[in-house]
Amino acid sequence: MLRSPLLTVMVQAALKAGRSLKRDFGEVEELQVSLKGPANFVSVADRKAEQIVFTELKKARPDYGFLMEESGAVEGADKSHRWLVDPLDGTTNFLHGIPHFAVSIGLERDGVPVAGVVYNPATDELFTAERGRGAFVNDRRLRVAARKELSAAVITCGIPHLARGNHDQFRRELAVVQSKAAGLRRFGAASLDLAWVAAGRFDGYWERHLSAWDIGAGIVLVREAGGFVTDLDGGDDMLASGGLIAGNEAIQRSLLATLKSV
Ligand code: IPD
Ligand code: CA
Ligand code: CA
Numbered sequence: 398m399l400r401s402p403l404l405t406v407m408v409q410a411a412l413k414a415g416r417s418l419k420r421d422f423g424e425v426e427e428l429q430v431s432l433k434g435p436a437n438f439v440s441v442a443d444r445k446a447e448q449i450v451f452t453e454l455k456k457a458r459p460d461y462g463f464l465m466e467e468s469g470a471v472e473g474a475d476k477s478h479r480w481l482v483d484p485l486d487g488t489t490n491f492l493h494g495i496p497h498f499a500v501s502i503g504l505e506r507d508g509v510p511v512a513g514v515v516y517n518p519a520t521d522e523l524f525t526a527e528r529g530r531g532a533f534v535n536d537r538r539l540r541v542a543a544r545k546e547l548s549a550a551v552i553t554c555g556i557p558h559l560a561r562g563n564h565d566q567f568r569r570e571l572a573v574v575q576s577k578a579a580g581l582r583r584f585g586a587a588s589l590d591l592a593w594v595a596a597g598r599f600d601g602y603w604e605r606h607l608s609a610w611d612i613g614a615g616i617v618l619v620r621e622a623g624g625f626v627t628d629l630d631g632g633d634d635m636l637a638s639g640g641l642i643a644g645n646e647a648i649q650r651s652l653l654a655t656l657k658s659v
Contacts (some may be wrong), residue, residue, distance in 0.1 A: 398536045403504070404527050407514040410453035411500045414446040414484055415518035418491070418500065421445075422519060426494045439485075439492050443467060447484035450502060454480055461504075466610045479505045481613030481636075486515075487586030489558075496520065501588035503613025510636070513614025515588045524592040524618055532595050532621035541624035542597035545647040547574075552652065553582045553590045555604030562606040569659050570603070577655055591615025594643045595622035601644030601652045605629065609636040616641070625649040629656060 400408065421442035428435035447467045454461070462473030465482040473479070480502060485491060487498030496519030504512040515524040524539075526532035532539040544550050552574060557567050575581055582599065584590060587607055593599045595618040612635060616626050627633065629640040631653050642652050 398533060400525070401527060401530065403512060404514070404525055404530075406454065406457040407502050407504070407512060408516075408523065408525060410450045410457075411502055411514045411516040411523070413453060414449040414500045415516045417449055418442060418446050418485060418498070419518040422491060422494075422496070422498075425491060429494050435492055439488065442491075443485040443488065446500060447482060450482050450484055450500065454482075454502070464609055466608065477507045481505060481510070481610045483588060483608075483610040486588040486611060490585045495585070497584055497589060498586055499588045499592075501610065501614045503610070503615075503617065505609075505613060505636075508636075510613045510616045513617035515592045515614050515618065517589060522592075524595065524614075526595070526614075526618045526621040528617060528621065530621070532618045534592075534596055539595045539618070539622040540597060541594060541619065541622045541645040542600045542648075543645065544600050545645075547577045547601075547648065547651045547655070548579060550578050550600035550644075550648050551580045551582060551598075552578045552601045552603070552648075553584060553593065553599045554602065555587060555590070555607070556583050557606060566659075567605075570656055573655055573659050574603075574652070577651075587611040588615050591626075591643060592618050594624060595619045597622075601642070601648040603629075603640075603642045603652055603656060605640040607639045607641065609639075612636070612641060616643075619643045627653060629653075631657075
């Protein structure tokens with residue numbers, strides 16, 4: 398599979414940060430048994446991974462801007478391109494020694510996500526997509542699942558954390574989706590939820606209260622795998638609103654109608 402120069406840059410940054418996270422993950426697994434726990438260690442690992450991504454991308458595209466989870470926004474001379482970087486998506490999993498986390502790097506062009514890389518170093522799965530060029534896991538082309546009925550669909554979601562989001566609203570939404578879907582999952586890394594929709598493992602996904610760095614890359618993956626993504630109103634405002642619904646055309650539409658009925 399021939400990657401464009403742009404995607405190559407993104408992949409190199411994600412792999413390098415991923416190698417650093419993987420080394421630190423080994424340490425975190427050990428720290429589970431200590432009373433102090435690995436929290437401080439993890440936030441250092443997180444910032445270290447972000448610094449690696451920043452350095453790599455800055456070197457390759459010096460003029461692009463950045464929006465990073467840990468360091469915030471960095472303006473670029475080029476106002477139409479901006480990287481969306483989550484160096485460690487799935488922090489809670491990482492902290493608990495659960496091997497489901499990722500480096501997520503998206504690229505926005507004039508506000509539209511146009512390229513995305515999501516890398517889980519624990520499984521060595523590298524998800525890549527660029528607008529108009531398809532979506533891949535490692536070298537294999539991705540297609541969203543073909544199931545048309547919610548009653549056959551496995552839907553993933555995000556459960557708002559302690560002291561975050563609207564818990565009552567989530568429970569109402571969960572109740573109605575649970576009454577229609579074959580099964581529900583909560584894996585704990587938004588970028589991988591989207592990558593797994595692109596891979597046809599999940600039929601659909603919804604979540605609120607996300608940030609642009611969680612979803613910038615994954616949106617491109619789903620769309621390039623033939624899927625659909627909208628915000629919770631059916632519009633295109635996912636990055637700003639932080640809410641999204643993804644799936645193949647039929648499941649995305651049913652999920653949108655179901656959630657609107659809440
Ligand atoms: C979180 C994960 C999680 C989602 C959270 C996000 P983080 O990102 O993507 O799945 O439910 O709301 O904030 O904090 O692990 O980078
Ligand atoms: Ca995140
Ligand atoms: Ca993060």
